[in-house]
Amino acid sequence: MNTGTPLVEMKDVSIAFGGVKAVDHVSIELYPGEVVGLLGHNGAGKSTLIKMLSGAYKMDSGQILINGKEARITTPRDARDHNIETIYQTLALADNLDAASNLFLGRELTTRLGFVDDATMEAETRKIMARLNPNFKKLKEPVSALSGGQRQSVAIARAVYFNAQILIMDEPTAALGVHETAMVAELIQELKKQGLGIFLISHDTREMMDLCDRVAVMKNGKMVGSERVEDVTEDDILSMIILGKNPKAAA
Amino acid sequence: MSDTSTATDAPPARRSFWQALDLDTRLLGMIGAFVLVALVFNVLTDGRFLTPRNIFNLTIQTVSVAIMATGMVFVIVTRHIDLSVGALLATCTAVMAMTQTSFLPNVLGLELGHPMIPWITMLVGLVTGAIIGGFQGYLIGYQAIPAFIVTLGGLLIWRNVAWHLTDGQTIGPLNETYMLLGGINGTLGVFWSWALGLAAAVAAAVGLMSARRTKVSHGFPVKPLWAEGAIIAIVVAAILGFVAILNAYAVPERVVARDFERWGCDAAEGCTAAYGIPYSVLLLIAVAIIMTVIAQRTRLGRYIFATGGNPDAAELSGVNTKLLTVKIFAMVGMLCALGGIVASARLGYHTNDIGVLDELRVIAAAVIGGTALSGGIGTIYGAIFGALIMQSLQSGMAMVGVDAPYQNIVVGLVLVLAVWIDIQYRKLTGAK
Numbered sequence: 244m245n246t247g248t249p250l251v252e253m254k255d256v257s258i259a260f261g262g263v264k265a266v267d268h269v270s271i272e273l274y275p276g277e278v279v280g281l282l283g284h285n286g287a288g289k290s291t292l293i294k295m296l297s298g299a300y301k302m303d304s305g306q307i308l309i310n311g312k313e314a315r316i317t318t319p320r321d322a323r324d325h326n327i328e329t330i331y332q333t334l335a336l337a338d339n340l341d342a343a344s345n346l347f348l349g350r351e352l353t354t355r356l357g358f359v360d361d362a363t364m365e366a367e368t369r370k371i372m373a374r375l376n377p378n379f380k381k382l383k384e385p386v387s388a389l390s391g392g393q394r395q396s397v398a399i400a401r402a403v404y405f406n407a408q409i410l411i412m413d414e415p416t417a418a419l420g421v422h423e424t425a426m427v428a429e430l431i432q433e434l435k436k437q438g439l440g441i442f443l444i445s446h447d448t449r450e451m452m453d454l455c456d457r458v459a460v461m462k463n464g465k466m467v468g469s470e471r472v473e474d475v476t477e478d479d480i481l482s483m484i485i486l487g488k489n490p491k492a493a494a
Numbered sequence: 495m496s497d498t499s500t501a502t503d504a505p506p507a508r509r510s511f512w513q514a515l516d517l518d519t520r521l522l523g524m525i526g527a528f529v530l531v532a533l534v535f536n537v538l539t540d541g542r543f544l545t546p547r548n549i550f551n552l553t554i555q556t557v558s559v560a561i562m563a564t565g566m567v568f569v570i571v572t573r574h575i576d577l578s579v580g581a582l583l584a585t586c587t588a589v590m591a592m593t594q595t596s597f598l599p600n601v602l603g604l605e606l607g608h609p610m611i612p613w614i615t616m617l618v619g620l621v622t623g624a625i626i627g628g629f630q631g632y633l634i635g636y637q638a639i640p641a642f643i644v645t646l647g648g649l650l651i652w653r654n655v656a657w658h659l660t661d662g663q664t665i666g667p668l669n670e671t672y673m674l675l676g677g678i679n680g681t682l683g684v685f686w687s688w689a690l691g692l693a694a695a696v697a698a699a700v701g702l703m704s705a706r707r708t709k710v711s712h713g714f715p716v717k718p719l720w721a722e723g724a725i726i727a728i729v730v731a732a733i734l735g736f737v738a739i740l741n742a743y744a745v746p747e748r749v750v751a752r753d754f755e756r757w758g759c760d761a762a763e764g765c766t767a768a769y770g771i772p773y774s775v776l777l778l779i780a781v782a783i784i785m786t787v788i789a790q791r792t793r794l795g796r797y798i799f800a801t802g803g804n805p806d807a808a809e810l811s812g813v814n815t816k817l818l819t820v821k822i823f824a825m826v827g828m829l830c831a832l833g834g835i836v837a838s839a840r841l842g843y844h845t846n847d848i849g850v851l852d853e854l855r856v857i858a859a860a861v862i863g864g865t866a867l868s869g870g871i872g873t874i875y876g877a878i879f880g881a882l883i884m885q886s887l888q889s890g891m892a893m894v895g896v897d898a899p900y901q902n903i904v905v906g907l908v909l910v911l912a913v914w915i916d917i918q919y920r921k922l923t924g925a926k
Contacts, residue, residue: 299810320812335810337803339870340796348800349811351793358791366712 248311250275250440251327251409256295256305265291267464268305273409273440278431279469280455281444282484288464289444290332293411296442297329298322309409320349328407332414332444334398338387342379343368345386346401371400375430392423399430410434411442416450428454448480462487517725520864523919524879527912531883535890543890546743550769552885553740554677554840557774558583558833559852560881563859564785565826567877570860571802572822573869574634574641578648579830580852582626584656587834590619591665591844594672612672619831626652627827628820635819649853657846666843676839680773683758684741687770691737695730702726737771744768774836778878781832786874798822803870858905859884862912883908 249272258266266288273279281289295302298319307314309325316322322329336345343364351359352367365382372379376396386394395418402410412431416424431441431454445451451458452472459469460483468489470479479490535543542548562579569576594615598604604611630648634641674680682690702725709716716722744766751762759765789795801808801815809815833852838844861867862883863876887908891901 297810318812319810323812329810331810333806335804335807337800337807337870339803340800344796344800345807348796348808349813351796353793358787359793359796362708362712362714365714 247274249273249308250277250310251296251442252306252308252311253292253296254306254308256292256302256307258291258295258300258303264464266295266302269461269464269466271459271466271469273442275408275438275440276435277457278435278441278443278455280451280458281442281461282446282448282451282458282480283461283467284484287461289461290413291464292461293329293413293442293444296322296409297327297411299329323350323405326406326408327411328402328405328409329411330398330402330413330415332417334394336386336394336397339385341385342372342382342389342397342400345397346371346404348401350405367404368400371404372396375400375403376426391418392420395419395423395427399427403430403434407439409440409442411444413444414446415443416445416447424450448477448484452477452480460484460489519923520873520919521875521879523915524863524876524883528879528883528886531886531890535886535894538894539890542893546739548889548893549739550678550743550772552882552889553775554772555889556878556881556885557677557772557778558837558840559855559859559885560778560878561781561836562826562829562833562852562856563863563877563881564781564874565822565829566856566860567785567863567865567872567874568789568798568822569641569826570857570865570867571869571872572798572819573802573805573867574819574822575857575867576630576641576645576823576826577853577857578630578645578652579826579833579856580849580854581649581651581653581656582623582827582830583834583837583849583852584846585626585652585659586619586623586831587838587844587848588656588659588665589622590615590831590834591668591838592659593618594669595665607670609671612669615669615672616831616835619835620828623827623829623831623834624824625827627830628824630827631820631823634823635816653850660844660846662846664843664845666841668838668842668844672835673839673842675774675777675835676842677772677774677836678769679839681740681769682771682773682776684768684770687737687741690771690776691734695733698729698733699726702729740772740775741768741770774840777832777836781829782874782878789874794818794821799870855881855884858909862909864916866916880912 251271251273253269253271255268255270256266257264257268269288269292271279271292281293283289291300294300296307296316298316298321301317307316309327314321314325316325316327319329337348340348343361346368347364352364354360368382372382376393379393379396381389381393386397389397395415399415402412416427419427431443434441443451443455455472457469457471458475458480460467460480462484465487467483467487470489483489532544562583566576566579594611595606598608598611598614599606604614626648630641630644633639633644681687702722706716706722745757745768750757750759750765750767754760754762754765757765757767759767787795789798797808797813797815797818800811801813801818805815834849837848841848859881860872860877861880863873863878863880865872865877884905887905888901891904896904
């Protein structure tokens, strides 16, 4: 496995905020049908790394290749144009709008006259929600009226609906109950089968061992190393996170 | 309020009468407040408040502030504020007054009364408003200066730019055609008012039915047919009732006698005429429709509300929030120019104090109309009702003979009370 062209290749990327090197010459790649987990302490640079891929931050130096071709990603729109979808930790939902408006935010369906087509968008939302979360009924309410799990499913639906090739999930299960967490795990397996590449960020090492094919550990803005999950134990990963050393590489 | 059951669910067996109507309770509340204010003043003035004449005056006095308030809704929805609208209005009317009385006749050689003068003037005014508003929006959006500061500075700057341009003088008289937008100087007359009212009633009915058909075609739940019919009946009655009231305001005999041909008579004797819908009110209605369409049916409107609800989410969804800010403030600038046209045309002059304190009236109108300062929530019709309620209070109290300081105290109290009621209402309905 992991032969051929990677879906995403971030080469030697760096970004600094006011002198602090949040991400310091990091390289990482993601193959089709692969789930790569990003681990590390708070402030290790996981989210920052991923935000450069999703267009929320502009990298200072480095290169991003999508399907082997160099991609210039400076805005969220650029990322979307490369079929990169992101589910943010904060979910990034406009609380005052309903599920359909959020799902299509920035990509509204319009009628021939150029007006937003709420009816069609609502119908499409019904369809995808029936697949992702059959219990979801509150289509007309502002999403502020939804439960944590329902809000999460709106954010996931938004990423899945537009045929993403590359999916970034930042703490997708942090706010969820047991049942909903299992649903997300199932969804990840399904998307994987469809050949998507998924970056997963989480603090839960156990969960990452279950969901991911490979884990990459960051510390202080640097990449400690990346290993296939079957080659390492949970203890190995923990020591990478805490000590910032790769026991395999040292051996 | 909104029905959340899907099409596959069996509809609830029996719904109450009010649920079936599925009315906008917020709109009802606003209409209720307005009716209450009107009835109280009607009693206090021995029936003088609810005469066709006073209602006519009330509507034309509301127009200028209401036009600007529709734009203020977008500003407040995106969590900004615009304190400069009154001053910007003054600069726009100063520019327009100078354009029509001095620049076009003296520099371009168009004679006074030339048919192109009013149109060029208005265009110049609108462009001026859009440029100034857009520039303020640029400072707010791209340079990240708080809107409060930019427009507070704007308040001082544009008020006094207007003063500088006119040397503080009253400029006029303004162009005759231009003054048709002032209110009583330009009205549709009885026949065209009825024609327009009927057309609007038909359009409203057709629009409501076609919205229903769209819902049915997507399998969404709709209200029962009788309820839809009742709503259409109410809307049609409201439109025609409004026209009937304005058509009931007869032109005084001496005014008719002065220029009977204008009122469609061959001779002054026996000539009766009524005003009908003023052009300025038509302008407000057009602005209201356009702004509502922008708010609800365009991407621009969707982005305005999304940005108000969660600026980060909007940005991460690819919305250019900086450019959006420029667009919103440019829009408000244009609406200030429009409000200025109506205000100066009503006076017949540009005066140095035109639009003083309008920024506060406009903000109050938007806020009384349910626009939340925390962002993301607000409606165009609410702002217009807010303006109407404010104006009713003010002219009602003037008619009753309340002293000026007490008038302002009452208006201030009402502003705070309205926002408090709105907060309680939101708590009650569980909305944010």
